[in-house]
Amino acid sequence: MEAGMTAALIALDWGTSSLRAYLMDGKGRVLERRSNGHGIQNLPVPGAAGFEQVFSALCGEWLNRSPKLPVVAGGMVGSAQGWAEAPYVRCPADTATLAGSAVTVESAAGVRLLIAPGVIFDPADDTPDVMRGEEIQIAGALADNPEFSARACVALPGTHSKWVQVSDGRIVRFATYMTGELFAVLTRHSILGRLMPKGTDSGAETREAAFTAGVEAARNGSTGDLAHQIFAARTLGLTRRLPADALKDYLSGLLIGNELVSGLALVRDTLDSDTPLVLIGEDALCDRYVSALAVLGVRPAAKLDNTAPRGLFQFAVSAGLVTPNSSEGATIP
Amino acid sequence: MEAGMTAALIALDWGTSSLRAYLMDGKGRVLERRSNGHGIQNLPVPGAAGFEQVFSALCGEWLNRSPKLPVVAGGMVGSAQGWAEAPYVRCPADTATLAGSAVTVESAAGVRLLIAPGVIFDPADDTPDVMRGEEIQIAGALADNPEFSARACVALPGTHSKWVQVSDGRIVRFATYMTGELFAVLTRHSILGRLMPKGTDSGAETREAAFTAGVEAARNGSTGDLAHQIFAARTLGLTRRLPADALKDYLSGLLIGNELVSGLALVRDTLDSDTPLVLIGEDALCDRYVSALAVLGVRPAAKLDNTAPRGLFQFAVSAGLVTPNSSEGATIP
Numbered sequence: 001m002e003a004g005m006t007a008a009l010i011a012l013d014w015g016t017s018s019l020r021a022y023l024m025d026g027k028g029r030v031l032e033r034r035s036n037g038h039g040i041q042n043l044p045v046p047g048a049a050g051f052e053q054v055f056s057a058l059c060g061e062w063l064n065r066s067p068k069l070p071v072v073a074g075g076m077v078g079s080a081q082g083w084a085e086a087p088y089v090r091c092p093a094d095t096a097t098l099a100g101s102a103v104t105v106e107s108a109a110g111v112r113l114l115i116a117p118g119v120i121f122d123p124a125d126d127t128p129d130v131m132r133g134e135e136i137q138i139a140g141a142l143a144d145n146p147e148f149s150a151r152a153c154v155a156l157p158g159t160h161s162k163w164v165q166v167s168d169g170r171i172v173r174f175a176t177y178m179t180g181e182l183f184a185v186l187t188r189h190s191i192l193g194r195l196m197p198k199g200t201d202s203g204a205e206t207r208e209a210a211f212t213a214g215v216e217a218a219r220n221g222s223t224g225d226l227a228h229q230i231f232a233a234r235t236l237g238l239t240r241r242l243p244a245d246a247l248k249d250y251l252s253g254l255l256i257g258n259e260l261v262s263g264l265a266l267v268r269d270t271l272d273s274d275t276p277l278v279l280i281g282e283d284a285l286c287d288r289y290v291s292a293l294a295v296l297g298v299r300p301a302a303k304l305d306n307t308a309p310r311g312l313f314q315f316a317v318s319a320g321l322v323t324p325n326s327s328e329g330a331t332i333p
Numbered sequence: 334m335e336a337g338m339t340a341a342l343i344a345l346d347w348g349t350s351s352l353r354a355y356l357m358d359g360k361g362r363v364l365e366r367r368s369n370g371h372g373i374q375n376l377p378v379p380g381a382a383g384f385e386q387v388f389s390a391l392c393g394e395w396l397n398r399s400p401k402l403p404v405v406a407g408g409m410v411g412s413a414q415g416w417a418e419a420p421y422v423r424c425p426a427d428t429a430t431l432a433g434s435a436v437t438v439e440s441a442a443g444v445r446l447l448i449a450p451g452v453i454f455d456p457a458d459d460t461p462d463v464m465r466g467e468e469i470q471i472a473g474a475l476a477d478n479p480e481f482s483a484r485a486c487v488a489l490p491g492t493h494s495k496w497v498q499v500s501d502g503r504i505v506r507f508a509t510y511m512t513g514e515l516f517a518v519l520t521r522h523s524i525l526g527r528l529m530p531k532g533t534d535s536g537a538e539t540r541e542a543a544f545t546a547g548v549e550a551a552r553n554g555s556t557g558d559l560a561h562q563i564f565a566a567r568t569l570g571l572t573r574r575l576p577a578d579a580l581k582d583y584l585s586g587l588l589i590g591n592e593l594v595s596g597l598a599l600v601r602d603t604l605d606s607d608t609p610l611v612l613i614g615e616d617a618l619c620d621r622y623v624s625a626l627a628v629l630g631v632r633p634a635a636k637l638d639n640t641a642p643r644g645l646f647q648f649a650v651s652a653g654l655v656t657p658n659s660s661e662g663a664t665i666p
Contacts, residue, residue: 120572127550127565128572160524160564176568177560178523185518190511191493217460224551224595226559227510227588231493232460235509239453239461255560262557 005031007066009322010059011312012113014077015133016041020308021058026322028143028313034058040076040083051083052108063111070321072312074116075133078103083113088120088130092170095139095311099319116315121174129176133308134162137280140311141304142169148278148302153267155300157256157281157289159184163263165271175266177259183252186230192251195237200245210246211288214253215295218261229254256292264298276301338364340399342655343392344645345446347410348466349374353641354391359655361476361646367391373409373416384416385440396444403654405645407449408466411436416446421453421463425503428472428644432652449648454507462509466641467495470613473644474637475502481611481635486600488633490589490614490622492517496596498604508599510592516585519563525584528570533578543579544621547586548628551594562587589625597631609634 008026012019017039023032036058043050063069078086086103101117118132134156142149149169156162159180165173187193200207217229233251236242242250267275277293277300279286286303293300316322341359345352350372356365369391376383396402411419419436434450451465467489475482482502489495492513498506520526533540550562566584569575575583600608610626610633612619619636626633649655 122572127562128568128574129564130568130571175561176564178525178564179560181523182560185522189518189522190514218557221556222595222598223554223556223558224591224593224598226557227512227515227592228508228595229460231462231509231511235461235463238463239455241461258557259560260557262555262561265555265557 007031007062007069009313009316010062010069010071011309011316012055012059012071012073012077013075013133013136013308013312014073014082015039015075019054019058021062022309022312023062024309024313026324028310028324030309032062033309040079040081048083051077055107055111055113056109063109070316071111071113072116072316072319072321073113074136074308074312074315078115078117079132082115084115086115086117088118088132091119091121091174092167092172093119093135094170095314095318097170098135098139098315102315102319114316114319114321116312119171119174129174131162131164131174131176134164134174134280135171136311136315137307138164138166138171138311139314140307140309141278141280142166143310143314144307145278145302145304148276151271152276152278152301153271154278154280155263155289157279157285161259161263163259163266165267173270175263177263179255179259183255186233186251187248192230192233192247195234195244196247197245202243202245206243207246207249208291210242210249211253211291212295213242214250214255215257215260215292216253218254218257219296221258221261226254226258229258252288253292256288257295260289260292260296260298264296279303280307281305340364340395340402342646342649343395343402343404344642344649345388345392345404345406345410346408346466346469346641346645347406347415348372348408352387352391354395355642355645356395357642357646359657361643361650361657363642365395366642373412373414381416384410385442388440388444388446389442396442403649404444404446405449405649405652405654406446407469407641407645407648411448411450412465415448417448419448419450421451421465424452424454424507425500425505426452426468427503428647428651430503431468431472431648435648435652447649447652447654449645452504452507462507464495464497464507464509467497467507467613468504469644469648470640471497471499471504471644472647473640473642474611474613475499476643476647477640478611478635478637481609484604485609485611485634486604487611487613488596488622490612490618494592494596496592496599498600506603508596510596512588512592516588519566519584520581525563525566525580528567528577529580530578535576535578539576540579540582541624543575543582544586544624545628546575547583547588548590548593548625549586551587551590552629554591554594559587559591562591585621586625589621590628593622593625593629593631597629612636613640614638 009024011022020035038054084105122128152166154164161177342357344355353368371387417438455461487497494510
């Protein structure tokens with residue numbers, strides 16, 4: 001940390017497969033960042049001792065420098081398999097709702113962490129849905145882009161993609177799509193993977209065309225077609241209509257396309273047609289979604305990456321652990 | 334084989350995971366049956382020698398008794414990974430079409446086998462689809478139930494379910510649904526399997542209700558919803574709306590329900606509403622389909638099991654290897 005910047009918060013984005021730690025100033029800016037692969041399913045030792053050890057190794061130096069720093073955490077660290085369970089809060093939810101149901105855990109060294117809960121959508125007339133971590137990313141996106149707070153549809157592509165309706169700064173409804181996991185299990189464990197080579201010989205253009213063809217097949221589909229549509233990722237290879245190394249792209253287009261058709265219908269049912277669509281997620285994956293959306297004639301209003309630090313900062317502010325824009329926070333030189 | 338019955342044919346239903354052999358008389362009746370687990374992906378030694386060995390072990394005694402018996406085979410034995418490849422024939426197809434493109438292989442012992450091709454549906458304006466083995470089952474179903482020959486929709490539930498339009502005794506169009514394989518990879522390799530116990534404590538009624546709820550969710554779905562719907566096989570467990578051991582039944586209902594919604598729409602698009610729906614397959618699985626169809630208000634006209642021997646007989650007749658109802662075929666006493 002350079003002179004002139006005052007640390008005000010340690011924020012932990014602690015998911016299933018990784019821990020990302022941020023040292024932040026009083027304006028919500030990241031001063032330093034550290035990460036490792038010790039997600040909650042990959043701890044060096046099981047249980048609380050494992051969480052202690054990973055936290056201390058990654059953030060010990062920061063705490064040595066500034067022992068009084070507040071610490072907040074979000075993501076799977078608050079699940080039943082996490083450091084301490086922070087039960088889901090119900091929609092509608094914002095950072096104030098999260099702060100109101102947060103759970104405190106104290107490390108062996110006496111450091112207190114405030115862990116954010118996840119969010120549950122649990123209507124009597126529909127199947128329930130849950131998120132953990134995405135609510136933090138959404139809070140960060142809205143803090144950095146207040147124009148989306150009044151009304152937005154936020155899509156977070158991933159292993160378990162989320163489609164989220166935001167109204168008056170709060171998460172009011174959402175749906176999970178197992179798109180990324182479906183792609184993984186189908187390519188790794190189903191017959192579809194057998195025709196798919198590891199490498200790629202075809203050019204980017206061929207593979208992009210295959211992706212687009214998958215999205216178009218999804219667009220032209222009807223209810224329940226998916227289990228049939230995916231078989232084409234085999235037959236298009238058998239008949240040599242697609243080169244083997246483009247079958248994965250076709251399947252990707254098919255799965256993302258189906259998610260988009262369903263997710264957009266969900267939005268159109270309950271939001272105005274001019275409600276902005278915001279994508280949050282890893283840049284390369286969001287780009288695939290932008291391409292697929294273009295096939296469907298939809299253009300997202302924004303594409304945001306790693307909004308978790310800012311979301312954790314907002315959570316800390318709502319919990320009263322940080323006073324934003326405080327005089328102590330000097331500007332980055 | 335008892336006295337009074339004359340063998341006229343050896344028929345092999347040789348699939349991916351098993352070989353079923355039938356000794357048949359001149360009227361297409363099964364005199365003896367044998368089977369083992371040596372499907373084409375489980376041969377004792379690879380290649381032609383493996384096929385030889387398995388065939389000889391299972392059928393050698395029959396051939397010793399009647400060395401001149403014709404031998405026919407259908408299923409994956411005719412695929413690129415089979416004993417000899419019998420390339421797909423195009424729709425429309427019946428046993429005459431199959432016989433016209435069958436491939437002969439001669440064993441080391443000098444026995445000739447006639448291998449049936451699979452069928453391909455390959456229109457310019459749609460994705461291609463393929464079957465191998467189901468065309469034989471359909472031929473058997475139509476031979477035993479000629480009332481369905483003029484016009485029928487035949488559904489064959491399984492790892493890769495087939496929905497087939499039959500017109501004038503021929504397969505004119507079909508679609509594959511990877512329903513069974515999706516169920517297998519999701520329960521074994523996805524996060525959904527984690528909440529599913531191996532055993533069952535809940536009563537049959539609870540599990541049937543979960544299955545029905547899955548079918549209803551499929552019925553109420555829209556295009557592209559599947560990747561979202563399946564996540565409920567997790568959240569219904571997390572929220573204890575369903576007992577853990579009923580989540581598999583819910584997922585099964587969801588996947589079968591989606592197949593039915595899509596398959597029935599395919600039928601309704603191109604066949605009359607009074608076209609009979611015929612199920613062919615393993616009895617317990619067909620029963621699940623009958624239950625799911627009942628939720629959708631549809632009643633199949635027939636439920637048939639193991640029509641492959643009769644289909645192979647019809648194939649042999651079309652190939653001129655057997656003369657049906659010949660005087661040599663004595664009745665079973």
